[in-house]
Amino acid sequence: MRTHFCGLVDERLIGQTVTLCGWADVARDLGGVCFIDLRDHEGIVQVVAEPSGAEGNADVIAAASKVGYEDCLRITGTVRARHSVNDRIATGKVEVVATKIEVMNKAEPLPFHAHENAGEDIRLKYRYLDLRRPEMQKMMRTRIKLVQSLRRYLDERGFQDIETPILTKATPEGARDFLVPARMHEGEFYALPQSPQLFKQILMMAGFDRYYQIARCFRDEALRADRQLEFTQLDMEFAWVTEREVQDTVEDMIRLVFREVIDVELDAEFPRMTYAEAMRRYGSDKPDLRIAMEFTDVAELVKDCEFKVFTDWANHADGRVVALRAPGGAKFSRKQIDELAAHAAKYGAKGLAWMKVEDATKGRDGINSPIAKFLDDATLDAVLRATHANTGDAIFFGAATYKSASDFMGALRLKLGRDLGLVENAWRPLWVTDFPMFEWDEEAQRFVALHHPFTAPSVDDEADLRANAAIAVSRGYDMVLNGNEIGGGSIRIHRSSMQSAVFDLLGIGKDEAELKFGFLLEALRYGAPPHGGIAFGIDRIAALMAGTESIRDVIPFPKTTGAQCLMTGAPSPIPEAQLAEVHVAVRPREAKVQ
Known part of the structure; x- marks a missing residue:
């Protein structure tokens, strides 16, 4: 249907015939001569419809004069040098003289103009129009290049890309699970994963040694600029490693992808700071060193x-x-x-x-x-x-x-x-290490895990951990960039007895631990190696690279802060018959007492 992309037409094609497809970004009829800025995902090129030859090119000029904003077009023409160069676009030294203009689909009047500063709600409702905008195309391509660079780095170094289940068992990891009713098991539910944490640990026990996954994760929690109900993370796990070995590998990876994706050179070695020092000096476990x-x-x-x-x-x-x-x-x-x-x-x-x-x-x-x-x-x-x-x-x-x-x-x-x-206008990464193992929850009157309950303590003895739980330090670590935690991980517990002790300190009794984590405790008894890992927030890194404060700008179809998809209308009611199939009934909301 086309021979070239709009944004890639350049001086090498002067004199050649090209066929281009795209949207009319701007159409101008100057009375006998028409100009169309034709746009596709690679960029914009100027198209000219002008009188030529004995017939005067009347059909082309007539077609060009009827082109409207965002009409979907296919144009054939000859590339020539522009009389006046436009340095603001990559194709600014050339233009295409149209010999044929086809309207593939006429656009109705749009709810907002691509070049106006429309509100986020209307942009999200008509996300397909919002994503056509060059600035959104650029941000999405930044995200795409980031993922490609990460995959390339890991594939070249022997990491194994392994998928883990989306329908899994509900486990407490700090946020509410999204639940999915199991039609074939009345009264029982799957949960969507908050992370692949337990499965990637099981993979280490299964001998896969170096795992990664670009994983979709789900957390039913309040939304803000840097949080979504569903998000994407680079999930990694290593067997037979120390903290420093994990950190050195992923630090090298992050340096490389920043160089490849946005041509930024990060520090040759990221500084390291303990949690206690970060709180003492900056009042934050993700200090902005700028x-x-x-x-x-x-x-x-x-x-x-x-x-x-x-x-x-x-x-x-x-x-x-x-x-x-x-x-x-x-x-x-x-x-x-x-x-x-x-x-x-x-x-x-x-x-x-x-x-x-x-x-x-x-x-x-x-x-x-x-x-x-x-x-x-x-x-x-x-x-x-x-x-x-x-x-x-x-x-x-x-x-x-x-x-x-x-x-x-x-x-x-x-x-x-x-x-x-x-x-400071700079990139300032660092590692924050030695996090507390537990925090005391005054309301619940018990310890809660600062990271998650599978993080190893810095001590090897369970009795020592129990005796000093309030001041215990974990083997956790976060990578921080310009005040944003972009990755978090730890060395994991690899002995069943230590995992049971941690569950006990967290108020997870033996029966509850067996019910929720019995498969993990059993796996740890069969020769589980020392292992550790990290997960990076793809959305957050992409937003930093793209220079936007909101991760919604680098997610193709995000939810609003009210947890809605304005484009599709999700969430939405489900018919009673469909609910009955999965053995679910919706209980009416109780009226508030006045």
Whole structure:
């Protein structure tokens, strides 16, 4: 049907006849001469319909004059050099003089124009039109190139691409499962996998040694810019490895794909930072190293001051009082500071203390702060020296439990970095390691796994783990890039007795463990090798590469934050007869008590 792609027509084809297929991006009738910008997935080329020869090319001009926006066309013509070069497009040195124009399908008036900034809801409803836009084509091709590069790297190094089941057993992995009723087993359900975690561990026990899969995963959780109900990850597992061996392999892989896909050279060696250090310095387990600001712990400096919020938490066993210097922050108005406090409150702050250093040479007289009156001169001077505050800076303070203060001050750090223009234009990867094995859930009054319950602890002895569960460190690791966790993994538990001990610490009793994970515990008893792995978020990496904040821009058919597909209308009701086939009845929602 066509001989060439629009975006690949160049000077080498001058004088040749080509047949092109695509959409009319722009059509202009200048009275006797018509121009059509014809677009396909490779790009745009200019087509000209003009009088020529004894017959004047009337049929072609007539057809061109009737072409409308987004009409589907097939055009045959001769390539020639353009009189005026268009440097903005790859085909800008040539044009196609049409000898035949066929309208393959006339487009009705569109709900939005490809070159306008339409709202996301209408773009998602008419996603097939949205995906025609060159910027969306570019982002999707970035994703495609990413996956191709990953596969090529792994295939060339002996990794085995193995598919794991989509219909599987419900297991607790931190989010709700999507459930699928089993028609042939009344009252029983499959679950869609949150990850291939257990199957890839079983593959290591089965002797496949190096596995990978571009896996579809499903989690029934709240959506936001970087989360979807269904998502894609590069899943990997290695047998007979240590943490460093996994990290070195995948670090090399990520460097290569960034070079191949977007021509970016990442660090020759990614820095490594423990979880404890990341929280202490940045208040985040995925610190954005493009922002140079770091925390200063000031609990020892203010533990005897007259500001009760500071003294309470400075003298609390699990308290933290942290200061963050914001270079240039003294220019903030009170309204802007209130907005910063509101932002911190979203992440758990009960308040936000601050001081502006308007003139560092004047001591107390150069400080503008509602809390300065509660600090004596020695304490005030110590805080200024500890934070290295200078004229024009602001200092913000967080006081709460160690985790809470770290969380909201970490969120504040990111906002300050953006608001003050302190985000470096660079790629800053790192490894975060040595995560806590467990977190204490106050509401449930039990431990929960920080990563997942199959992560190995740093100790080999189950009695040691039980005795020191609150401070136990795991063999987990995350790869972080510009404040985004792009990959997470760990060395796994490979002994049945240790796995049982971890289940017990998580409040998963012996009977429940046998019911949900009996097949895993049994497999671990039959010579399971030491093994570990990692999973990378394809959607998130593609979004970073494409320069967009939302992963929805690099997913062909995403869900909205309301968990809907606006194009198809999913989710939707199911007829009673179909529900009956799978032994399911929908219970009416209970009316709210007034």
